[in-house]
Amino acid sequence: MSLTEREAWTVIHGMVLGAIFLLAFAGGLAGLWSLRPEFLTPGGLRERIPRLEIGTLLMAIDAWLTVITGTWIVYPWYRAPVPDSPRSKILASEATRLWHTLGMEWKEHVGWLTPLLATAVAFVVFYYGPRLAYEPRVRQALLVLFTLAFITAGIAGLFGAFLNKVAPIT
């Protein structure tokens, strides 16, 4: 049971860092959604805010690590100008061409929106702290940004998984 260096980095990029962001989203969404005065007790608010702050901060860091490893470590192997690189193999056949021209092209760009959005969400959660429960308009905006961060990460992750099936980096 072993992985090559390239396979290991692909796993770190997608199945570890990328998957952590997608899995953590549900917890963050629930935390933001239910941060309402009518739902809160003093103990609940004190317990919830640090968890939300740390959770959104870690998700933002995770998103940055995902795009940096993907762009600067994994992507050069994918697009290497040699006949047996995944990109060359995919583009060699009309049957698989769209995986690159739509899938990879979309993934490599849209994924970078995730850390920008996740960082904004983490900053605002830290900035307001418990007060965020009493700023419904800001909290609703954060819900939209946070969900958009998930959708962009989901597009990148989904295409990444499919591309690694069609032409794996080995």
Added chain:
Amino acid sequence: MSAYSPEPKSPLGTEMTPAGVETPPRPNGPAAAAILAAGIGACALGLLTTLAQASRTVARLLTFSDAVGPLSGKTTIAVVIWLVAWALLSALWRGKDVRFERVWTATVILLALGLLGTFPPFYELFSPR
């Protein structure tokens, strides 16, 4: 999006919430700056992606790394634009309340442009023939 004197935001906007936790109101300027800067960064990425598709010269200029290709420059410059925008807006709106609805509307428009500009069927419309 100039600073203004806000209306009272809620009857709870004082020192103590019903939950018994002290939550003094905070000016929304720094939060608005972070949110709008994310929209500006996203729009910058969409614009750079489309420009790189439309012009081989731009694509070459954005190739900071041969191994990564134009994506290296697109993402690096978009991140720099995002950080500069955030720093400037934060300095401009520090300690102030701004009209959040206007900031949010601008952010949504910028994000939509960013999403459009990074969508291959859109930016490929600008490919040189």
